[in-house]
Amino acid sequence: MELSKRQETIIEIVKKNGPITGEQIAEKLNLTRATLRPDLAILTMAGLLDARPRVGYFYSGKSTDRVLAEKITGIKVGDVKSVPIVVPESCTVYDAVVTMFIEDVGTLYVVREGGLLEGVVSRKDLLKTTLGGHDINKLPVGVIMTRMPNVHFALENDSVWLAAYKLLTHEVDSLPVVKPVPEVNEKQFEVVGRLSKTNVTRIFVELGEGS
Amino acid sequence: MELSKRQETIIEIVKKNGPITGEQIAEKLNLTRATLRPDLAILTMAGLLDARPRVGYFYSGKSTDRVLAEKITGIKVGDVKSVPIVVPESCTVYDAVVTMFIEDVGTLYVVREGGLLEGVVSRKDLLKTTLGGHDINKLPVGVIMTRMPNVHFALENDSVWLAAYKLLTHEVDSLPVVKPVPEVNEKQFEVVGRLSKTNVTRIFVELGEGS
Incomplete structure (x- = not known):
C-alpha cells in the first residue's frame, strides 16, 4: 500500500x-x-x-511489516510439528546412528517410560563420538547425550517464531515439542513432537506461495 | 484491514x-x-x-497473503548467503570432519583450483562413512562426496524462496551458492556462498520481528 x-x-x-x-x-x-x-x-x-x-x-x-509479523507469530508449534523419533537411554551409539538413518532425522530424543524426555542426541554428537575411538557397539547414548535440564524445547502452544528464535540462538537443528506432566513431576515433560529448521523452511515456502 | x-x-x-x-x-x-x-x-x-x-x-x-508472498519471494540469495567452507578433493574424511567441527557447518563444498565446485559432502555422508569401517585417515572426501552434475545449487540472483524450495524437495541441509564462469567452461561454477536452512530460519525470525 x-x-x-x-x-x-x-x-x-x-x-x-x-x-x-x-x-x-x-x-x-x-x-x-x-x-x-x-x-x-x-x-x-x-x-x-x-x-x-x-x-x-x-x-x-x-505497518505492512507489522501485519506480516503478526501473521508469522500467529503460527503455533502444535499445528506444524513433526513426529518425534525416540530411543531409550540404553540404546547404543551404533543403534542410534542406524535409527537416525532409517528414520532420516537429524536429532533423536532420549526418553524413559511414559515418553518422558531425558535428553537429546544430534548428528553432530554422534559424529564426534564415532571419531573418538569409542566402542560404539557398547557405548549407550545416555553417556553422550545433552541431558535435561540442559535441553531446549518448545511447547505446543508456543509460536513457531519463538521456536525458530530458540533454534538460532541455541544453535540446534531441532527442538523436542513437549507437554508438561504435573501429575508425574513438575520438572518432567512428555515428548509429543519435533520442530526443526526443516519445519520452519517448509512454512517459509508455503507463505511464499501466497494463497 | x-x-x-x-x-x-x-x-x-x-x-x-x-x-x-x-x-x-x-x-x-x-x-x-x-x-x-x-x-x-x-x-x-x-x-x-x-x-x-x-x-x-x-x-x-x-491480499495480505499475497503481499507476504511477494515480500518473501523478493529476498535474494546473494543478500543473505553465508561464507562457504571449502576443502580440496584430496582432503581426508578425518580432516573433513575436523574442518566441519572447527567451522561449525553442516556441509562442506569440495572445490578444485579457482574455487570451482566439484562436489558436496554432508554431516550425514561423513557419519555413514565413519561407521563403514573405512580408514578415514586415508580415505579422500572425493570418494564419498556427491559429485557434479548431481549437486543442487543456487545462484546469487535466485530468490531465497526458490532455494528453500530446493532444500525441501531435494532433502539437503544447504546449497552451494555459485557463479557461472563461462570463460572457463559452460558446465563449471565457482562457489561464492552457502545457503542453508539456518539462513531461511533467520529470515523467518526477522520477518516475524516486523520493523
Missing part, C-alpha cells in the same frame, strides 16, 4: 499529537475537514490510524 | 466485470460516482483494485 504525501503528513501529525480530532488535523494542514475525509478513511481502513468517537485519531503503530 | 459491506460488494463487481469504470460501478449500485469515490480510493490505495486511466478498475488479486 503506497501512501500519498498528504497521508504521510497526516500520520506524522497524529503520531506527534494523537489523540487528535479531524478538525484539528485539518486546521494544521490549512484544509477543510471535508477534504481530509477520504484520507482519514483510507488510513483508518488500512489500520494505520485508529479512531475513537469523541476522542479523535491516534496512531496504531501498524 | 477490514472492508465495509459496500467495499466488498464493489470488489465482487470488479472481479466479475472488470475492467469497469467508476460510473458503471455506481450505476450497478444505484449510487452516484461521488458517493463511491472514497471507497474506490480506499480499495485502490490498499492494492485490492488497480485503476487504469480511460480503461477502468480491475481486480489486482492481492
Whole structure:
C-alpha cells in the first residue's frame, strides 16, 4: 500500500499529537475537514490510524511489516510439528546412528517410560563420538547425550517464531515439542513432537506461495 | 484491514466485470460516482483494485497473503548467503570432519583450483562413512562426496524462496551458492556462498520481528 504525501503528513501529525480530532488535523494542514475525509478513511481502513468517537485519531503503530509479523507469530508449534523419533537411554551409539538413518532425522530424543524426555542426541554428537575411538557397539547414548535440564524445547502452544528464535540462538537443528506432566513431576515433560529448521523452511515456502 | 459491506460488494463487481469504470460501478449500485469515490480510493490505495486511466478498475488479486508472498519471494540469495567452507578433493574424511567441527557447518563444498565446485559432502555422508569401517585417515572426501552434475545449487540472483524450495524437495541441509564462469567452461561454477536452512530460519525470525 503506497501512501500519498498528504497521508504521510497526516500520520506524522497524529503520531506527534494523537489523540487528535479531524478538525484539528485539518486546521494544521490549512484544509477543510471535508477534504481530509477520504484520507482519514483510507488510513483508518488500512489500520494505520485508529479512531475513537469523541476522542479523535491516534496512531496504531501498524505497518505492512507489522501485519506480516503478526501473521508469522500467529503460527503455533502444535499445528506444524513433526513426529518425534525416540530411543531409550540404553540404546547404543551404533543403534542410534542406524535409527537416525532409517528414520532420516537429524536429532533423536532420549526418553524413559511414559515418553518422558531425558535428553537429546544430534548428528553432530554422534559424529564426534564415532571419531573418538569409542566402542560404539557398547557405548549407550545416555553417556553422550545433552541431558535435561540442559535441553531446549518448545511447547505446543508456543509460536513457531519463538521456536525458530530458540533454534538460532541455541544453535540446534531441532527442538523436542513437549507437554508438561504435573501429575508425574513438575520438572518432567512428555515428548509429543519435533520442530526443526526443516519445519520452519517448509512454512517459509508455503507463505511464499501466497494463497 | 477490514472492508465495509459496500467495499466488498464493489470488489465482487470488479472481479466479475472488470475492467469497469467508476460510473458503471455506481450505476450497478444505484449510487452516484461521488458517493463511491472514497471507497474506490480506499480499495485502490490498499492494492485490492488497480485503476487504469480511460480503461477502468480491475481486480489486482492481492491480499495480505499475497503481499507476504511477494515480500518473501523478493529476498535474494546473494543478500543473505553465508561464507562457504571449502576443502580440496584430496582432503581426508578425518580432516573433513575436523574442518566441519572447527567451522561449525553442516556441509562442506569440495572445490578444485579457482574455487570451482566439484562436489558436496554432508554431516550425514561423513557419519555413514565413519561407521563403514573405512580408514578415514586415508580415505579422500572425493570418494564419498556427491559429485557434479548431481549437486543442487543456487545462484546469487535466485530468490531465497526458490532455494528453500530446493532444500525441501531435494532433502539437503544447504546449497552451494555459485557463479557461472563461462570463460572457463559452460558446465563449471565457482562457489561464492552457502545457503542453508539456518539462513531461511533467520529470515523467518526477522520477518516475524516486523520493523
